[in-house]
Amino acid sequence: MRNRVGTLSAVGDDELQTIHDASLRLLSETGMQVLDPAARRLLASAGCQVTDERVHFDPELVMDAVAAAPDRFELRARNPAKNLRFGGDVVVFAAVGGPAFVHDLDRGRRQGTYADQCDYLRLIGSLDIIHQEGGGPFEALDLPAATRHLDLFLAASRLLDKNWQGVALGRERAADSIDMMAIALGTDREGLATAPGVLAIVNTNSPLTLDAPMAEGLMTLAEAGQVVCATPFTLAGAMAPSSLAGAIVLQNAEVLACVTLTQLVRRGVPVMYGSFTSNVDMRSGSPAFGTPEYTKAAQIGGQLARRYGLPYRSSNTTSSNSVDAQAAYESQMSLWGAVLGGAHLVNHAAGWLEGGLTASFEKLVVDAEMCQMMAAYLEPIPVDAEEIGLDAIADVGPGGHFFASPHTLARYETAFYAPLVSDRRNYESWLEAGSEDTAVRANRIWKELVGAYEPQPLPPGVLEELAEFVERRKRELTG
Amino acid sequence: MRNRVGTLSAVGDDELQTIHDASLRLLSETGMQVLDPAARRLLASAGCQVTDERVHFDPELVMDAVAAAPDRFELRARNPAKNLRFGGDVVVFAAVGGPAFVHDLDRGRRQGTYADQCDYLRLIGSLDIIHQEGGGPFEALDLPAATRHLDLFLAASRLLDKNWQGVALGRERAADSIDMMAIALGTDREGLATAPGVLAIVNTNSPLTLDAPMAEGLMTLAEAGQVVCATPFTLAGAMAPSSLAGAIVLQNAEVLACVTLTQLVRRGVPVMYGSFTSNVDMRSGSPAFGTPEYTKAAQIGGQLARRYGLPYRSSNTTSSNSVDAQAAYESQMSLWGAVLGGAHLVNHAAGWLEGGLTASFEKLVVDAEMCQMMAAYLEPIPVDAEEIGLDAIADVGPGGHFFASPHTLARYETAFYAPLVSDRRNYESWLEAGSEDTAVRANRIWKELVGAYEPQPLPPGVLEELAEFVERRKRELTG
Numbered sequence: 001m002r003n004r005v006g007t008l009s010a011v012g013d014d015e016l017q018t019i020h021d022a023s024l025r026l027l028s029e030t031g032m033q034v035l036d037p038a039a040r041r042l043l044a045s046a047g048c049q050v051t052d053e054r055v056h057f058d059p060e061l062v063m064d065a066v067a068a069a070p071d072r073f074e075l076r077a078r079n080p081a082k083n084l085r086f087g088g089d090v091v092v093f094a095a096v097g098g099p100a101f102v103h104d105l106d107r108g109r110r111q112g113t114y115a116d117q118c119d120y121l122r123l124i125g126s127l128d129i130i131h132q133e134g135g136g137p138f139e140a141l142d143l144p145a146a147t148r149h150l151d152l153f154l155a156a157s158r159l160l161d162k163n164w165q166g167v168a169l170g171r172e173r174a175a176d177s178i179d180m181m182a183i184a185l186g187t188d189r190e191g192l193a194t195a196p197g198v199l200a201i202v203n204t205n206s207p208l209t210l211d212a213p214m215a216e217g218l219m220t221l222a223e224a225g226q227v228v229c230a231t232p233f234t235l236a237g238a239m240a241p242s243s244l245a246g247a248i249v250l251q252n253a254e255v256l257a258c259v260t261l262t263q264l265v266r267r268g269v270p271v272m273y274g275s276f277t278s279n280v281d282m283r284s285g286s287p288a289f290g291t292p293e294y295t296k297a298a299q300i301g302g303q304l305a306r307r308y309g310l311p312y313r314s315s316n317t318t319s320s321n322s323v324d325a326q327a328a329y330e331s332q333m334s335l336w337g338a339v340l341g342g343a344h345l346v347n348h349a350a351g352w353l354e355g356g357l358t359a360s361f362e363k364l365v366v367d368a369e370m371c372q373m374m375a376a377y378l379e380p381i382p383v384d385a386e387e388i389g390l391d392a393i394a395d396v397g398p399g400g401h402f403f404a405s406p407h408t409l410a411r412y413e414t415a416f417y418a419p420l421v422s423d424r425r426n427y428e429s430w431l432e433a434g435s436e437d438t439a440v441r442a443n444r445i446w447k448e449l450v451g452a453y454e455p456q457p458l459p460p461g462v463l464e465e466l467a468e469f470v471e472r473r474k475r476e477l478t479g
Numbered sequence: 480m481r482n483r484v485g486t487l488s489a490v491g492d493d494e495l496q497t498i499h500d501a502s503l504r505l506l507s508e509t510g511m512q513v514l515d516p517a518a519r520r521l522l523a524s525a526g527c528q529v530t531d532e533r534v535h536f537d538p539e540l541v542m543d544a545v546a547a548a549p550d551r552f553e554l555r556a557r558n559p560a561k562n563l564r565f566g567g568d569v570v571v572f573a574a575v576g577g578p579a580f581v582h583d584l585d586r587g588r589r590q591g592t593y594a595d596q597c598d599y600l601r602l603i604g605s606l607d608i609i610h611q612e613g614g615g616p617f618e619a620l621d622l623p624a625a626t627r628h629l630d631l632f633l634a635a636s637r638l639l640d641k642n643w644q645g646v647a648l649g650r651e652r653a654a655d656s657i658d659m660m661a662i663a664l665g666t667d668r669e670g671l672a673t674a675p676g677v678l679a680i681v682n683t684n685s686p687l688t689l690d691a692p693m694a695e696g697l698m699t700l701a702e703a704g705q706v707v708c709a710t711p712f713t714l715a716g717a718m719a720p721s722s723l724a725g726a727i728v729l730q731n732a733e734v735l736a737c738v739t740l741t742q743l744v745r746r747g748v749p750v751m752y753g754s755f756t757s758n759v760d761m762r763s764g765s766p767a768f769g770t771p772e773y774t775k776a777a778q779i780g781g782q783l784a785r786r787y788g789l790p791y792r793s794s795n796t797t798s799s800n801s802v803d804a805q806a807a808y809e810s811q812m813s814l815w816g817a818v819l820g821g822a823h824l825v826n827h828a829a830g831w832l833e834g835g836l837t838a839s840f841e842k843l844v845v846d847a848e849m850c851q852m853m854a855a856y857l858e859p860i861p862v863d864a865e866e867i868g869l870d871a872i873a874d875v876g877p878g879g880h881f882f883a884s885p886h887t888l889a890r891y892e893t894a895f896y897a898p899l900v901s902d903r904r905n906y907e908s909w910l911e912a913g914s915e916d917t918a919v920r921a922n923r924i925w926k927e928l929v930g931a932y933e934p935q936p937l938p939p940g941v942l943e944e945l946a947e948f949v950e951r952r953k954r955e956l957t958g
Contacts, residue, residue: 005487008819015862022867030869033877054877109906208877241881242890245866279895281903288903292855292896300860319903321910325845325917326901328804332811333852340487340819354906366804373812376771381779383494387724388501390509398512398533398687402720411721416758417771422805424760424767424798427588427833431800438804 001131001375002089007306007342010299016307019245019300023252024059031056032208032257036215042264055257062256065263071309073227073270075132076185076197079161079456084131086227086272086311086344091378093371095124096351096359097134097165097201103353104361105443112359114140114151119450120351120359121159126449127368129375130350135165135200137351137359146477149173150180150470157184157466161456166200168217168228174200176473178224183465184458193225196270201347204232204254206239210261218258222265229313229345230258231274235287238280244293247277248300259310272345273310275301278317287355289317290330298337306342313345314338316367319355323362323439327353331367335374346371365442365449369420376417421445480610480854481568486785486821489778495786498724498779502731503538510535511687511736515694518740525743534736541735544742550788552706552749554611555664555676558640558935563610565706565751565790565823570857572850574603575830575838576613576644576680582832583840584922591617591838593630598929599830599838600638605928606847608854609829614644614679616830616838625956628652629659629949636663636945640935645679647696647707653679655952657703662944663937672704675749680826683711683733685718689740697737701744708792708824709737710753714766717759723772726756727779738789751824752789754780757796766834768796769809777816785821792824793817795846798834802841802918806832810846814853825850844921844928848899855896900924 011019031054034040040050049056072087084092102112102120120137124130136152143151149167156164157180166177181197182188192198202218205211210218221228232254234240240247255273262271277297281288288294298314305312314337318330331352338346350367353360381387392407402408421442423430430436436444458466490498510533513519519529528535551566563571581591581599599616603609615631622630628646635643636659645656660676661667671677681697684690689697700707711733713719719726734752741750756776760767767773777793784791793816797809810831817825829846832839860866871886881887900921902909909915915923937945 005489008484008487010484011860011862018862018864018867022864022869026869026872030873030876205878207872207875207879207881237887237891237894238880238882241868241871241884242887242894243866243868244860245862246868246872246886249867249869250872282891282895282897284904284908286903286905288895288901292852292858295856296860319901320917321902321904321906321914322916323804325802325804325807328807329811329845329849329852330901332808332815333856336811336815355903357906366808370808373771373808377774377812379771381490381723381775383490383497383724385497385501387722388497388728389720389722389725390501390505390728392720393505393686393725393729394509396686397509399684400686401717402686403717405720407725408716408721412716412761415716415721416761416767418761422767422798422809423800424765424834425763425800426765427800427836429763435800437801438799 001091001378003091003339003378004089004380005378007302008299008340009303010296011303016303019249019252019304020307022249023256024062026249026253027057027062027257028059030208032210032254034210034215035212039215039219039261043261046264057257057260062260065260066256066308068263068267069259069271069310070268072311073196075163075199075227076195077161077163078184082162084163090344091339092131092345093129093349094132094165094345094347095130095134096137096348098136099138099357099359101358102138103358105439109358111141112138113142117152118155118159121155122450122453123361123364123446125160125455126453129368129371132162133160133164134347135167144478147474150176150473153177153180154466154470158458158463159455166198168200168202168214168221170213171216171220172477174217174220178226180466180469183469184462186459186462189224196226198226199229201229201231201274202258204258206232206234206254207250208254210257218261219265222262222269225266225269227270227272228258228262229272229274230255231276231313234277236277236279236293244297248297251275251277252304271310272313273305273308274313276315277301289319289355290333292333295333295337299341302341302343311344312342313347314341314343315348316346317348317352317356321354323353323360323366323442327363328366331370335370339374361446362439362442365421365445366438369422372420373417480570482570482818482857483568483859484857486781487778487819488782489775490782495782498728498731498783499786501728502735503541505728505732506536506541506736507538509687511689513689513694514691518694518698521743522740536736536739541739544739545735545787547742547746548738548750548789549747551790552675554642554678554706555674556640556642557663561641563642569823570818571610571824572608572828573611573644573824573826574609574613575616575827577615578617578836578838580837581617582837584918588837590620592621593619596631597634597638600634601929601932602840602843602925604639604934605932608847608850611641612639612643613826614646623957626953629655629952632656632659633945633949637937637942638934645677647679647681647693647700649692650695650699651956653696653699657705659945659948662948663941665938665941668703675705677705678708680708680710680753681737683737685711685713685733686729687733689736697740698744701741701748704745704748706749706751707737707741708751708753709734710755710792713756715756715758715772723776727776730754730756731783750789751792752784752787753792755794756780768798768834769812771812774812774816778820781820781822790823791821792826793820793822794827795825796827796831796835800833802832802839802845802921806842807845810849814849818853840925841918841921844900844924845917848901851899852896
C-alpha cells in the first residue's frame with residue numbers, strides 16, 4: 001500500500017530547526033536517565049558524559065548515529081508475498097498491541113484469555129488490510145506471566161502467515177521473539193540478521209528515562225540486527241510540557257537517544273522514529289487521543305523523521321469507551337495525521353479502544369473499514385479518454401441515466417470501493433433489517449470471520465520445532 | 480477560520496488538463512439542456528448555438544466568463560463580526576440544508592414542523608463553529624408549500640445573527656430571499672448588490688440539464704448581484720459515468736455552464752464552484768457518501784476551482800442511518816476531502832444524516848465537534864523557546880511529571896482543544912455515569928443548548944418590516 005497523495009507539514013522549516021536544536025541541547029545539557037548499566041557503559045565508551053545514571057549525549061554523536069541508520073528496510077513474513085517494506089511512500093497497518101483488556105459486545109470488557117487471543121489473531125489473519133500483527137493484542141491472563149509471550153508467538157506463528165511484532169520488554173522476551181521468528185521463517189539468527197523479521201516497540205519512560213527492561217530489549221534486538229521502533233509516550237500536560245512544541249522536543253530527544261544506542265550496538269541496523277505525542281484532557285486529567293493536537297504532533301513527527309531519514313511510526317488512537325461516533329472520529333483524526341504525516345507504520349491501526357486499555361473485536365472491524373477506505377483513497381484514479389467516456393455521456397444525453405450504459409456495465413463490478421461494515425441501504429430497508437448500528441454489524445462480521453478462518457499451515461516440522469522451543473524455554477523460565 | 484496547512488492534489492497537472500479539455504469539448508459538442516427560455520435567449524445572444532432546448536457552449540465564451548468571475552467575495556451577516564469571507568485560505572462551515580425529514584433520539588425520524596425548524600435554528604445559533612445557516616435544515620411540513628420559505632427566512636432572520644443561505648428554486652423564492660435579506664440587513668436591493676448577503680445553491684439536473692426553476696433562481700440571484708453556488712449532483716454509476724474521471728468531467732462541464740450564465744446576466748458577479756460527485760453503492764444501488772471516491776472527487780474539484788480562480792464549495796456527507804461510527808468516519812472522510820481540497824464553503828458541515836434525507840439534532844452536535852477539531856487542527860502551533868520550555872523540562876528532570884510545573888500551570892487552561900461531546904473519562908467513570916455513547920451525550924447537549932438559547936434581537940422596526948413583507952407576500956402567493 002502506497003501513499004501517492006503526499007505528506008503535509010504542520011510546522012515550517014524554521015520551526016522544525018528550532019525543535020531539532022532544542023532536542024539536541026536537551027540531550028546534551030539535561031541528558032537522559034539510562035537505567036541499564038550495559039547501555040550506560042556503551043554510551044560512555046562512545047564519548048557520552050555519564051554521571052550516575054544520567055547520560056549526556058554529544059550532538060555530533062547523535063547526528064552520526066542518525067546518519068548511519070537506514071531510511072528503509074524490509075521485514076520478512078512467513079508468506080513472502082506478505083513481506084513488509086518500510087520507507088518511501090509505503091504504508092503498513094499493524095493491529096493493536098499491548099492493551100490490558102479485551103472487549104466485545106456479547107461479553108463486555110474483561111481480562112483476556114489465551115482462547116480470546118487466538119480468536120483475535122484469527123480475526124487479524126482474516127483481514128488483508130491489517131498487514132502486521134501488533135505484538136499481542138492483549139495479555140492472556142489465564143497463562144503464567146513469565147512465559148505467556150511464548151504462547152503468543154507460537155499462536156501468531158501458527159495462525160498467521162503475515163509478520164507479527166516482537167516484544168522488547170526485557171532481554172528474555174526480546175530474545176525469544178527473535179529465536180521463534182527465526183524458526184517460523186525457517187532460518188537462524190544469522191539469516192535473520194541479514195534479512196530481519198522482528199520489529200518491536202521500545203517505549204521510553206518519559207520524561208527522559210530509558211528503563212532497564214526496555215534498554216535490554218533495545219540492545220538485544222539491535223545486536224541481532226532486528227528493528228527497534230523507538231516510541232516515547234510524551235503526554236503533554238503530564239509526562240511532557242503543556243505545549244505541543246515542548247512535548248515534541250522531549251519526544252524527539254528521547255527518540256534520538258534510542259537511535260544513538262541502536263547504532264552503537266550495531267551500526268547500520270534499522271531503527272524507526274516513533275511518535276506518540278498526545279495531550280491530557282484539561283477537564284478530567286485523563287490522557288486524550290485522536291485530538292487535534294495529536295494530529296498535528298503526528299505530522300510534525302513525520303517532518304522530523306523525514307529530516308533524519310528514518311522510517312516513521314504513528315498510530316490510530318481514541319479515548320472513547322465504546323465503538324461509537326467518538327471512536328470513529330478520533331481514529332480518523334489519528335489516521336489522517338499518520339498517513340499525511342508520512343507514517344510508514346501505523347501502529348494500533350485496528351482494534352484499539354479506551355485510550356489503549358482495551359482491544360476490541362468490533363473496533364478491529366470498524367478500523368479495518370477505515371484503513372481500507374484510506375487505502376482506496378490513496379489509490380490514484382485513471383484519467384484518460386476511455387475512463388472519461390465522452391461518447392457514453394453524449395449517448396446518454398441530457399436527462400438520461402447511466403445504469404444501462406455499456407460504459408457503466410464494463411466497470412460496474414469494480415469501479416468503486418466495496419465496504420466491509422458500512423451500511424448504505426436506505427432508511428426503510430435498514431429499519432426493516434433491524435436498524436443495526438455499525439458496532440452491531442461489526443459484531444456479526446467478526447464472528448463470521450473468526451468462524452470461517454482457516455490458517456495457512458506451517459511447513460512440515462516447523463510447528464514441532466516451535467513447540468519444542470516453547471517447551472524448553474518454559475522449563476528454563478519457570479525452572 | 481483559515482486553512483494554514485495547505486491543500487492536496489489528487490490528480491496531476493496533465494490529468495487536470497485532460498479533465499478540463501474534455502469538459503469544454505462536452506459543453507461544445509454535446510451541450511447542455513437549458514429548460515428556461517430566458518436563459519436560452521441570453522446564451523444564444525452571447526453566441527451559443529441553440530437548437531430546441533439544447534445549448535452548445537463555445538469554449539472561449541466559457542473561459543471568458545470564468546475569467547470575469549471573482550476569486551473571492553464577502554457575504555454580510557446581521558452581526559458584522561459574523562460577515563463571511565469566501566476565497567483564499569478561509570473555510571466557512573454551513574449547517575445542513577434541504578433534507579426531507581428531521582430526526583432526534585427522543586422522537587425518531589419524522590416530518591419536520593415549523594417548531595422543529597425554529598429549534599434547529601436555535602441550535603445552529605448556539606454553535607459558533609457553524610458559520611452559516613444552510614438554507615433551511617428541512618421542510619416545515621405543517622406550513623403551506625408555496626409560502627413556507629417566507630416563514631423560514633423570517634425565523635432565520637429573527638433567531639440568528641449569522642448569515643443564512645437563500646433558496647434558488649424558482650424566481651419567487653430567490654427574490655424573496657434577496658428582499659428579506661435586504662430588510663434584515665437594513666439595506667435595499669441596491670445596497671445588497673454592492674455588498675452581497677445571499678448565497679444560494681443552484682443544482683443542475685445531471686446529466687447536462689439546467690431545469691427551469693434553477694435557471695430562474697440563478698438569473699434572479701445574479702441580476703441582484705447575489706451569489707450562485709453552482710453544484711451538480713454527479714452520482715457516478717447513476718446520473719454520471721461509472722468512473723470518477725467521467726463523473727468529474729460531467730460535474731465540471733455543468734458548473735462551467737452555470738458560471739457562464741451568471742456572468743452573462745451580470746459580469747463580475749461572484750459565483751462558486753460546487754462539487755458533489757459521489758458514487759452509487761454497487762451492492763444496493765443506493766447513493767453512497769463519504770466514500771474514498773468522494774474524498775478524491777472533493778480534492779479534484781478543488782484543483783479545478785483553483786485552476787479557474789473560483790471560490791470552492793464541498794460538503795460533509797454520510798450514508799449512515801444513525802449517529803454511529805459509520806456516520807462519523809464517512810463525515811471525516813468528507814471533511815478531510817473538503818478541507819484539504821481547499822473548500823471555502825463546507826456545505827452541510829453539520830447535521831446531515833441518511834444520505835441527506837434527514838437533518839439530525841444529534842448529528843449537528845457531533846459534526847460541530849468534528850468541525851471544531853478540524854479548526855483546532857488548522858491552527859498553527861507556536862514554536863519558540865518559551866513554548867518549548869527547556870528549563871521547565873530540566874527542572875522536572877528524568878522520571879518526574881509536569882502537573883505542578885509553572886510552565887504547565889501557566890498554560891493548563893487553554894493549552895489544548897476542549898471537546899464539546901467527546902468523553903475522555905476512564906472506563907470506570909464512564910460506566911458509572913451511565914455508559915452513554917456519543918449520540919446519547921449529543922442528545923443531552925442539544926436540548927441544553929436549545930433551551931438556553933437567547934437570540935440577539937433585531938434592531939427596532941426590522942422584525943415588523945420583515946413580518947409585513949411576509950404577510951404581503953403570502954397574500955400575493957396564495958391570492
